[in-house]
Amino acid sequence: MSASAVTRDHAISLGFFLFLGLAWEFGVRWSGVQSYLLPPPSAILAELWQSRGPILAQSLVTLTEVFWGFIIAVALGVPIAALIFFSRTAKRTVYPLFVALQSIPKIGLAPLIVVWFGYGLTSKLIMAFLFAFFPIIISTLGGLASTPAHLEEHFRALRATPMQSFWRLRVPAALPSFLDGCKVAMPLAVIGAVVGEFVGSNDGLGNLILTASGSGHTTLTFAALIAVTLMSLILFYGVAYWERFIWWRAA
Protein backbone atom coordinates (compact mmCIF):
# COMPACT_ATOMS: atom_id res chain seq x y z
CA MET A 1 0.00 0.00 0.00
CA SER A 2 1.38 3.41 -0.93
CA ALA A 3 1.99 6.15 1.60
CA SER A 4 -0.78 8.29 0.19
CA ALA A 5 -3.23 5.38 0.43
CA VAL A 6 -2.27 4.95 4.11
CA THR A 7 -2.81 8.63 4.76
CA ARG A 8 -6.18 8.41 3.03
CA ASP A 9 -7.17 5.38 5.14
CA HIS A 10 -6.26 7.26 8.30
CA ALA A 11 -8.20 10.28 7.14
CA ILE A 12 -11.25 8.08 6.52
CA SER A 13 -11.05 6.55 10.04
CA LEU A 14 -10.55 9.93 11.64
CA GLY A 15 -13.39 11.45 9.67
CA PHE A 16 -15.72 8.62 10.63
CA PHE A 17 -15.07 8.97 14.36
CA LEU A 18 -15.26 12.74 14.15
CA PHE A 19 -18.63 12.35 12.48
CA LEU A 20 -19.84 9.99 15.24
CA GLY A 21 -18.70 12.45 17.92
CA LEU A 22 -20.41 15.38 16.24
CA ALA A 23 -23.60 13.38 15.70
CA TRP A 24 -23.62 12.54 19.41
CA GLU A 25 -22.92 16.14 20.42
CA PHE A 26 -25.63 17.72 18.30
CA GLY A 27 -28.04 14.83 18.64
CA VAL A 28 -28.02 15.34 22.41
CA ARG A 29 -28.28 19.13 22.15
CA TRP A 30 -31.12 19.22 19.64
CA SER A 31 -33.16 16.34 21.04
CA GLY A 32 -33.16 17.81 24.54
CA VAL A 33 -32.02 14.58 26.24
CA GLN A 34 -31.22 15.41 29.84
CA SER A 35 -27.50 15.74 30.53
CA TYR A 36 -27.68 13.39 33.53
CA LEU A 37 -28.93 10.67 31.17
CA LEU A 38 -26.55 11.25 28.27
CA PRO A 39 -24.15 14.18 28.43
CA PRO A 40 -22.65 15.55 25.19
CA PRO A 41 -19.03 14.66 24.44
CA SER A 42 -17.95 18.26 25.05
CA ALA A 43 -19.21 18.08 28.65
CA ILE A 44 -17.45 14.73 29.15
CA LEU A 45 -14.17 16.12 27.83
CA ALA A 46 -14.53 19.15 30.07
CA GLU A 47 -15.20 16.87 33.05
CA LEU A 48 -12.18 14.75 32.10
CA TRP A 49 -10.03 17.86 32.24
CA GLN A 50 -11.55 19.28 35.43
CA SER A 51 -11.39 16.02 37.36
CA ARG A 52 -8.02 14.97 35.92
CA GLY A 53 -6.50 14.90 39.42
CA PRO A 54 -8.85 12.35 41.00
CA ILE A 55 -9.23 10.39 37.73
CA LEU A 56 -5.46 10.00 37.44
CA ALA A 57 -5.18 9.02 41.10
CA GLN A 58 -7.92 6.38 40.75
CA SER A 59 -6.43 5.17 37.46
CA LEU A 60 -3.18 4.56 39.25
CA VAL A 61 -4.98 2.43 41.84
CA THR A 62 -6.66 0.34 39.14
CA LEU A 63 -3.46 0.13 37.11
CA THR A 64 -1.61 -1.27 40.12
CA GLU A 65 -4.26 -3.97 40.57
CA VAL A 66 -4.23 -4.86 36.86
CA PHE A 67 -0.44 -4.89 36.74
CA TRP A 68 -0.01 -7.30 39.62
CA GLY A 69 -2.96 -9.45 38.61
CA PHE A 70 -1.52 -9.82 35.10
CA ILE A 71 2.04 -10.43 36.28
CA ILE A 72 0.90 -13.14 38.70
CA ALA A 73 -1.29 -14.69 35.97
CA VAL A 74 1.78 -14.98 33.72
CA ALA A 75 4.11 -16.05 36.53
CA LEU A 76 1.77 -18.86 37.58
CA GLY A 77 0.08 -19.60 34.26
CA VAL A 78 3.22 -20.32 32.24
CA PRO A 79 4.77 -22.89 34.62
CA ILE A 80 1.38 -24.53 35.19
CA ALA A 81 0.87 -24.78 31.43
CA ALA A 82 4.34 -26.32 31.09
CA LEU A 83 3.50 -28.77 33.87
CA ILE A 84 0.23 -29.74 32.18
CA PHE A 85 2.06 -30.10 28.89
CA PHE A 86 4.84 -32.34 30.15
CA SER A 87 3.06 -34.36 32.82
CA ARG A 88 0.35 -36.83 31.93
CA THR A 89 -0.75 -36.79 35.56
CA ALA A 90 -1.09 -33.01 35.54
CA LYS A 91 -3.07 -33.23 32.32
CA ARG A 92 -5.50 -35.58 34.05
CA THR A 93 -5.71 -33.64 37.33
CA VAL A 94 -4.61 -29.99 37.22
CA TYR A 95 -5.96 -29.27 33.74
CA PRO A 96 -9.57 -30.38 34.31
CA LEU A 97 -9.48 -28.56 37.66
CA PHE A 98 -8.65 -25.27 35.95
CA VAL A 99 -11.20 -25.88 33.21
CA ALA A 100 -13.83 -26.41 35.91
CA LEU A 101 -12.69 -23.31 37.82
CA GLN A 102 -12.79 -21.31 34.61
CA SER A 103 -16.42 -22.32 34.17
CA ILE A 104 -17.42 -20.61 37.43
CA PRO A 105 -18.67 -17.11 36.57
CA LYS A 106 -15.87 -15.08 38.08
CA ILE A 107 -18.15 -12.10 38.66
CA GLY A 108 -20.03 -14.34 41.07
CA LEU A 109 -16.80 -15.03 42.90
CA ALA A 110 -16.09 -11.35 43.48
CA PRO A 111 -18.17 -10.96 46.67
CA LEU A 112 -16.45 -14.03 48.15
CA ILE A 113 -13.03 -12.73 47.22
CA VAL A 114 -13.83 -9.43 48.93
CA VAL A 115 -15.03 -11.25 52.03
CA TRP A 116 -11.84 -13.30 52.11
CA PHE A 117 -9.29 -10.65 51.19
CA GLY A 118 -10.87 -7.35 52.21
CA TYR A 119 -11.39 -4.02 50.52
CA GLY A 120 -7.76 -3.39 49.64
CA LEU A 121 -5.44 -4.14 46.77
CA THR A 122 -5.32 -7.92 47.34
CA SER A 123 -8.92 -8.76 46.48
CA LYS A 124 -8.74 -6.68 43.28
CA LEU A 125 -5.48 -8.10 42.04
CA ILE A 126 -6.92 -11.55 42.66
CA MET A 127 -9.93 -10.64 40.51
CA ALA A 128 -7.64 -9.33 37.75
CA PHE A 129 -5.58 -12.49 38.10
CA LEU A 130 -8.63 -14.76 37.85
CA PHE A 131 -9.75 -13.11 34.62
CA ALA A 132 -6.29 -13.17 33.02
CA PHE A 133 -5.10 -16.57 34.21
CA PHE A 134 -7.01 -18.95 31.92
CA PRO A 135 -6.15 -17.39 28.54
CA ILE A 136 -2.50 -17.42 29.58
CA ILE A 137 -2.63 -21.14 30.39
CA ILE A 138 -4.52 -22.06 27.23
CA SER A 139 -2.33 -20.01 24.91
CA THR A 140 0.90 -21.28 26.48
CA LEU A 141 -0.34 -24.86 26.20
CA GLY A 142 -1.30 -24.31 22.57
CA GLY A 143 2.08 -22.75 21.86
CA LEU A 144 4.01 -25.59 23.45
CA ALA A 145 1.97 -28.14 21.53
CA SER A 146 2.45 -26.29 18.25
CA THR A 147 6.17 -27.11 17.97
CA PRO A 148 6.48 -28.84 14.59
CA ALA A 149 7.34 -32.55 14.91
CA HIS A 150 9.92 -32.31 12.13
CA LEU A 151 11.84 -29.70 14.13
CA GLU A 152 11.81 -31.95 17.20
CA GLU A 153 13.29 -34.73 15.10
CA HIS A 154 15.82 -32.29 13.72
CA PHE A 155 16.90 -31.37 17.25
CA ARG A 156 17.27 -35.06 18.06
CA ALA A 157 19.48 -35.51 14.98
CA LEU A 158 21.61 -32.63 16.29
CA ARG A 159 21.82 -34.47 19.62
CA ALA A 160 20.16 -31.67 21.58
CA THR A 161 19.47 -32.43 25.24
CA PRO A 162 15.84 -32.27 26.44
CA MET A 163 16.68 -28.96 28.16
CA GLN A 164 18.07 -27.53 24.92
CA SER A 165 15.02 -28.71 23.02
CA PHE A 166 12.82 -26.98 25.56
CA TRP A 167 14.58 -23.63 25.76
CA ARG A 168 15.82 -23.31 22.22
CA LEU A 169 12.94 -24.90 20.32
CA ARG A 170 9.71 -25.18 22.30
CA VAL A 171 9.90 -21.85 24.08
CA PRO A 172 10.54 -19.72 20.99
CA ALA A 173 7.98 -21.76 19.05
CA ALA A 174 5.42 -21.12 21.82
CA LEU A 175 6.02 -17.36 22.08
CA PRO A 176 3.65 -16.18 19.32
CA SER A 177 0.73 -18.10 20.80
CA PHE A 178 1.67 -17.01 24.33
CA LEU A 179 1.68 -13.38 23.23
CA ASP A 180 -1.76 -13.83 21.66
CA GLY A 181 -2.90 -15.11 25.04
CA CYS A 182 -1.44 -12.02 26.74
CA LYS A 183 -3.32 -9.81 24.31
CA VAL A 184 -6.56 -11.50 25.35
CA ALA A 185 -5.65 -11.61 29.03
CA MET A 186 -4.63 -7.97 29.47
CA PRO A 187 -8.04 -6.34 28.77
CA LEU A 188 -9.64 -9.15 30.80
CA ALA A 189 -7.40 -8.24 33.74
CA VAL A 190 -8.73 -4.67 33.53
CA ILE A 191 -12.30 -5.98 33.56
CA GLY A 192 -11.45 -8.18 36.55
CA ALA A 193 -10.01 -5.29 38.53
CA VAL A 194 -12.99 -3.03 37.76
CA VAL A 195 -15.47 -5.77 38.71
CA GLY A 196 -13.55 -6.22 41.95
CA GLU A 197 -13.81 -2.50 42.59
CA PHE A 198 -17.55 -2.55 41.88
CA VAL A 199 -18.12 -5.21 44.45
CA GLY A 200 -16.01 -3.93 47.29
CA SER A 201 -13.62 -1.03 47.20
CA ASN A 202 -13.07 2.50 48.44
CA ASP A 203 -11.08 3.59 45.42
CA GLY A 204 -10.10 2.77 41.85
CA LEU A 205 -11.86 3.67 38.60
CA GLY A 206 -14.55 1.05 39.14
CA ASN A 207 -15.41 2.64 42.45
CA LEU A 208 -15.39 6.08 40.80
CA ILE A 209 -17.81 4.90 38.10
CA LEU A 210 -20.11 3.44 40.75
CA THR A 211 -20.13 6.47 43.08
CA ALA A 212 -20.39 8.98 40.24
CA SER A 213 -23.37 7.28 38.64
CA GLY A 214 -24.94 6.68 42.05
CA SER A 215 -24.88 10.42 42.73
CA GLY A 216 -26.21 11.34 39.29
CA HIS A 217 -22.85 12.71 38.21
CA THR A 218 -23.10 11.20 34.74
CA THR A 219 -20.34 13.22 33.10
CA LEU A 220 -17.88 11.92 35.70
CA THR A 221 -19.12 8.36 35.08
CA PHE A 222 -18.38 8.80 31.39
CA ALA A 223 -15.03 10.42 32.10
CA ALA A 224 -14.03 7.48 34.32
CA LEU A 225 -15.23 5.03 31.64
CA ILE A 226 -13.03 6.80 29.11
CA ALA A 227 -10.11 6.51 31.52
CA VAL A 228 -10.70 2.74 31.91
CA THR A 229 -10.98 2.32 28.15
CA LEU A 230 -7.83 4.30 27.52
CA MET A 231 -5.96 2.29 30.14
CA SER A 232 -7.12 -0.96 28.58
CA LEU A 233 -6.11 0.21 25.11
CA ILE A 234 -2.71 1.40 26.23
CA LEU A 235 -2.05 -1.86 28.08
CA PHE A 236 -3.20 -3.89 25.07
CA TYR A 237 -0.89 -2.07 22.70
CA GLY A 238 1.85 -2.27 25.31
CA VAL A 239 1.57 -6.06 25.01
CA ALA A 240 1.11 -6.03 21.23
CA TYR A 241 4.29 -3.95 20.97
CA TRP A 242 6.33 -7.06 21.76
CA GLU A 243 5.09 -8.78 18.63
CA ARG A 244 7.82 -7.07 16.63
CA PHE A 245 10.36 -9.13 18.55
CA ILE A 246 8.72 -12.41 17.54
CA TRP A 247 8.21 -11.72 13.86
CA TRP A 248 8.43 -15.43 13.05
CA ARG A 249 4.76 -16.03 13.87
CA ALA A 250 4.02 -15.84 10.16
CA ALA A 251 7.08 -17.79 9.04
Add this chain to the structure above:
Amino acid sequence: MSAVISISGVGKAFGDLRVLGDVSADIGAAEFVSVLGPSGCGKSTLLRLIAGLTPFEDGSISFNGAAVTAPAPEMGFVFQTSNLLPWLNVRDNLLLGVDLDAAVQRPSDAVFADLVETLGLTGFEASHPHQLSGGMRHRVAIGQALARNPQVLLMDEPFGALDALTRDRLNMELLRIWQRDRKTVVLVTHSISEAVLLSDRVLVMSERPGTIIEDVRIDLPRPRDPSVTREDPAFGDYVVRLSKLMGVL
Protein backbone atom coordinates in the same frame (compact mmCIF):
# COMPACT_ATOMS: atom_id res chain seq x y z
CA MET B 1 37.72 -50.91 1.64
CA SER B 2 36.40 -51.32 5.15
CA ALA B 3 32.77 -50.45 5.76
CA VAL B 4 31.95 -47.25 7.63
CA ILE B 5 28.30 -48.17 7.81
CA SER B 6 27.29 -51.79 7.87
CA ILE B 7 23.65 -52.74 7.59
CA SER B 8 22.75 -56.36 8.06
CA GLY B 9 19.35 -57.98 7.96
CA VAL B 10 17.50 -54.83 9.00
CA GLY B 11 13.71 -54.77 8.99
CA LYS B 12 11.24 -52.29 10.38
CA ALA B 13 7.51 -52.22 10.92
CA PHE B 14 5.31 -49.44 12.24
CA GLY B 15 2.57 -51.38 13.95
CA ASP B 16 1.14 -53.71 11.30
CA LEU B 17 2.75 -51.79 8.47
CA ARG B 18 5.97 -53.44 7.37
CA VAL B 19 8.05 -50.73 5.68
CA LEU B 20 11.45 -52.42 5.41
CA GLY B 21 12.02 -56.05 4.54
CA ASP B 22 15.44 -57.55 4.95
CA VAL B 23 18.03 -54.89 4.10
CA SER B 24 21.77 -55.49 4.05
CA ALA B 25 24.46 -53.22 2.64
CA ASP B 26 27.94 -51.97 3.38
CA ILE B 27 28.92 -48.38 2.77
CA GLY B 28 32.62 -47.61 2.56
CA ALA B 29 34.62 -44.55 3.52
CA ALA B 30 34.26 -41.57 1.17
CA GLU B 31 31.67 -43.41 -0.87
CA PHE B 32 28.74 -41.54 -2.37
CA VAL B 33 25.83 -43.94 -2.20
CA SER B 34 22.30 -43.17 -3.35
CA VAL B 35 19.28 -45.07 -2.20
CA LEU B 36 16.79 -45.03 -5.03
CA GLY B 37 13.26 -46.25 -4.76
CA PRO B 38 9.59 -45.53 -5.35
CA SER B 39 7.66 -43.38 -2.87
CA GLY B 40 6.76 -45.19 0.29
CA CYS B 41 9.37 -47.93 -0.17
CA GLY B 42 10.95 -47.18 3.20
CA LYS B 43 14.09 -45.47 1.94
CA SER B 44 13.63 -42.49 4.26
CA THR B 45 12.99 -44.89 7.12
CA LEU B 46 16.22 -46.73 6.28
CA LEU B 47 18.11 -43.43 6.47
CA ARG B 48 16.53 -42.65 9.86
CA LEU B 49 17.57 -46.07 11.13
CA ILE B 50 21.15 -45.41 10.01
CA ALA B 51 21.02 -42.00 11.73
CA GLY B 52 19.82 -43.54 14.99
CA LEU B 53 16.65 -41.46 14.86
CA THR B 54 14.24 -44.37 14.65
CA PRO B 55 14.59 -47.48 16.81
CA PHE B 56 14.36 -50.87 15.14
CA GLU B 57 14.14 -54.46 16.28
CA ASP B 58 15.29 -56.67 13.40
CA GLY B 59 18.92 -56.90 12.29
CA SER B 60 21.74 -54.55 13.11
CA ILE B 61 23.44 -51.41 11.87
CA SER B 62 26.96 -50.52 12.84
CA PHE B 63 28.80 -47.26 12.35
CA ASN B 64 32.59 -47.33 12.64
CA GLY B 65 32.20 -50.77 14.15
CA ALA B 66 29.78 -49.78 16.93
CA ALA B 67 26.07 -50.55 16.96
CA VAL B 68 23.86 -47.56 16.13
CA THR B 69 21.43 -46.79 18.95
CA ALA B 70 21.25 -42.98 18.90
CA PRO B 71 22.37 -40.09 16.68
CA ALA B 72 26.16 -39.81 16.52
CA PRO B 73 28.17 -36.58 16.51
CA GLU B 74 30.06 -37.80 13.43
CA MET B 75 26.89 -37.82 11.36
CA GLY B 76 25.15 -34.93 9.68
CA PHE B 77 21.53 -35.25 8.61
CA VAL B 78 19.94 -33.12 5.89
CA PHE B 79 16.17 -33.38 5.97
CA GLN B 80 13.64 -33.13 3.18
CA THR B 81 12.47 -29.78 4.52
CA SER B 82 15.15 -27.23 5.31
CA ASN B 83 14.04 -27.13 8.99
CA LEU B 84 15.65 -23.79 9.73
CA LEU B 85 14.67 -22.02 12.92
CA PRO B 86 12.84 -18.87 11.85
CA TRP B 87 14.06 -16.93 14.90
CA LEU B 88 17.75 -17.52 14.17
CA ASN B 89 19.71 -15.78 11.44
CA VAL B 90 21.67 -17.68 8.80
CA ARG B 91 24.85 -17.68 10.84
CA ASP B 92 23.17 -19.07 13.96
CA ASN B 93 21.24 -21.62 11.92
CA LEU B 94 24.48 -22.79 10.31
CA LEU B 95 26.07 -23.18 13.72
CA LEU B 96 23.02 -24.70 15.44
CA GLY B 97 24.29 -28.25 15.10
CA VAL B 98 27.60 -27.17 16.61
CA ASP B 99 26.05 -25.17 19.45
CA LEU B 100 23.67 -27.91 20.52
CA ASP B 101 26.07 -30.81 20.36
CA ALA B 102 28.79 -30.77 23.01
CA ALA B 103 30.69 -33.51 21.19
CA VAL B 104 31.08 -31.49 18.01
CA GLN B 105 33.96 -29.09 17.64
CA ARG B 106 33.19 -25.54 16.56
CA PRO B 107 34.72 -24.70 13.16
CA SER B 108 37.43 -22.06 13.16
CA ASP B 109 36.48 -18.66 11.78
CA ALA B 110 38.41 -19.38 8.60
CA VAL B 111 36.75 -22.77 8.06
CA PHE B 112 33.34 -21.26 8.74
CA ALA B 113 33.94 -18.34 6.37
CA ASP B 114 35.00 -20.85 3.72
CA LEU B 115 31.81 -22.85 4.26
CA VAL B 116 29.67 -19.73 3.93
CA GLU B 117 31.55 -18.84 0.77
CA THR B 118 31.26 -22.34 -0.71
CA LEU B 119 27.51 -22.31 -0.19
CA GLY B 120 27.16 -18.88 -1.76
CA LEU B 121 25.78 -17.42 1.45
CA THR B 122 28.33 -14.64 1.87
CA GLY B 123 26.54 -11.44 2.79
CA PHE B 124 23.48 -13.30 4.05
CA GLU B 125 24.89 -14.29 7.46
CA ALA B 126 22.61 -11.87 9.30
CA SER B 127 19.49 -12.61 7.21
CA HIS B 128 16.65 -14.65 8.60
CA PRO B 129 15.18 -17.70 6.85
CA HIS B 130 11.99 -15.90 5.77
CA GLN B 131 14.16 -13.48 3.79
CA LEU B 132 15.77 -16.30 1.78
CA SER B 133 14.63 -18.15 -1.31
CA GLY B 134 13.81 -21.86 -1.07
CA GLY B 135 17.12 -22.79 -2.68
CA MET B 136 19.10 -20.68 -0.24
CA ARG B 137 17.31 -22.20 2.73
CA HIS B 138 18.39 -25.62 1.54
CA ARG B 139 21.96 -24.41 1.22
CA VAL B 140 21.81 -23.28 4.83
CA ALA B 141 20.41 -26.69 5.79
CA ILE B 142 23.31 -28.44 4.04
CA GLY B 143 25.72 -25.96 5.59
CA GLN B 144 24.30 -26.73 9.03
CA ALA B 145 25.12 -30.41 8.54
CA LEU B 146 28.56 -29.62 7.06
CA ALA B 147 29.46 -27.19 9.85
CA ARG B 148 29.55 -30.21 12.18
CA ASN B 149 32.31 -31.54 9.90
CA PRO B 150 30.68 -34.95 9.90
CA GLN B 151 32.33 -38.10 8.69
CA VAL B 152 29.02 -39.17 7.16
CA LEU B 153 26.40 -37.01 5.50
CA LEU B 154 22.89 -38.49 5.41
CA MET B 155 20.54 -36.73 3.05
CA ASP B 156 16.83 -37.40 2.76
CA GLU B 157 15.65 -36.08 -0.62
CA PRO B 158 17.19 -32.76 0.33
CA PHE B 159 16.11 -30.96 -2.83
CA GLY B 160 12.85 -32.77 -3.44
CA ALA B 161 10.72 -29.72 -2.80
CA LEU B 162 12.66 -27.42 -5.13
CA ASP B 163 12.15 -26.56 -8.76
CA ALA B 164 14.22 -28.50 -11.32
CA LEU B 165 16.64 -25.69 -12.08
CA THR B 166 17.46 -24.93 -8.44
CA ARG B 167 17.71 -28.63 -7.82
CA ASP B 168 20.27 -29.14 -10.59
CA ARG B 169 22.28 -26.21 -9.34
CA LEU B 170 22.34 -27.50 -5.75
CA ASN B 171 23.24 -30.99 -6.95
CA MET B 172 26.26 -29.53 -8.70
CA GLU B 173 27.29 -27.68 -5.57
CA LEU B 174 26.86 -30.83 -3.57
CA LEU B 175 29.02 -32.69 -6.07
CA ARG B 176 31.69 -29.99 -5.91
CA ILE B 177 31.74 -30.05 -2.12
CA TRP B 178 31.86 -33.82 -2.05
CA GLN B 179 34.69 -33.95 -4.60
CA ARG B 180 36.65 -31.62 -2.37
CA ASP B 181 35.90 -33.07 1.08
CA ARG B 182 35.25 -36.72 0.19
CA LYS B 183 32.84 -37.44 2.99
CA THR B 184 30.78 -40.57 3.05
CA VAL B 185 27.36 -39.62 1.69
CA VAL B 186 24.12 -41.56 1.76
CA LEU B 187 21.54 -39.80 -0.37
CA VAL B 188 17.92 -40.86 -0.51
CA THR B 189 16.28 -39.86 -3.76
CA HIS B 190 13.63 -40.86 -6.24
CA SER B 191 15.36 -39.10 -9.11
CA ILE B 192 17.21 -41.59 -11.31
CA SER B 193 19.38 -39.04 -13.13
CA GLU B 194 20.30 -37.38 -9.84
CA ALA B 195 21.39 -40.74 -8.43
CA VAL B 196 23.52 -41.56 -11.51
CA LEU B 197 25.09 -38.13 -11.72
CA LEU B 198 26.18 -38.01 -8.10
CA SER B 199 26.82 -41.54 -6.92
CA ASP B 200 29.51 -44.18 -6.83
CA ARG B 201 26.83 -46.73 -6.09
CA VAL B 202 23.07 -46.78 -6.35
CA LEU B 203 21.09 -49.08 -4.10
CA VAL B 204 17.79 -49.75 -5.81
CA MET B 205 14.90 -50.56 -3.51
CA SER B 206 11.70 -52.47 -4.14
CA GLU B 207 8.18 -51.39 -3.31
CA ARG B 208 7.17 -51.59 0.36
CA PRO B 209 8.27 -53.53 2.31
CA GLY B 210 11.54 -52.23 0.87
CA THR B 211 14.49 -54.46 0.18
CA ILE B 212 17.56 -53.75 -1.91
CA ILE B 213 16.97 -55.40 -5.25
CA GLU B 214 20.18 -54.27 -6.93
CA ASP B 215 23.46 -52.63 -6.01
CA VAL B 216 24.57 -50.74 -9.13
CA ARG B 217 28.11 -49.38 -9.36
CA ILE B 218 28.31 -46.17 -11.40
CA ASP B 219 31.65 -46.20 -13.21
CA LEU B 220 31.57 -42.72 -14.65
CA PRO B 221 34.80 -40.73 -14.47
CA ARG B 222 35.20 -38.09 -11.78
CA PRO B 223 35.16 -35.18 -11.33
CA ARG B 224 31.75 -35.09 -12.93
CA ASP B 225 29.73 -32.13 -14.08
CA PRO B 226 26.36 -31.84 -15.81
CA SER B 227 27.96 -32.33 -19.23
CA VAL B 228 28.14 -36.08 -18.40
CA THR B 229 24.37 -36.21 -18.61
CA ARG B 230 24.55 -35.10 -22.25
CA GLU B 231 27.92 -36.24 -23.54
CA ASP B 232 28.71 -39.58 -21.93
CA PRO B 233 26.60 -42.35 -23.48
CA ALA B 234 27.31 -44.48 -20.39
CA PHE B 235 25.20 -42.03 -18.38
CA GLY B 236 22.17 -42.81 -20.55
CA ASP B 237 22.85 -46.54 -20.23
CA TYR B 238 22.82 -46.29 -16.43
CA VAL B 239 19.60 -44.28 -16.49
CA VAL B 240 17.97 -46.90 -18.72
CA ARG B 241 19.20 -49.75 -16.54
CA LEU B 242 17.97 -48.14 -13.34
CA SER B 243 14.67 -47.18 -14.94
CA LYS B 244 14.12 -50.81 -15.87
CA LEU B 245 14.93 -51.92 -12.34
CA MET B 246 12.45 -49.35 -11.02
CA GLY B 247 9.87 -50.63 -13.46
CA VAL B 248 9.40 -47.29 -15.17
CA LEU B 249 10.72 -48.41 -18.54
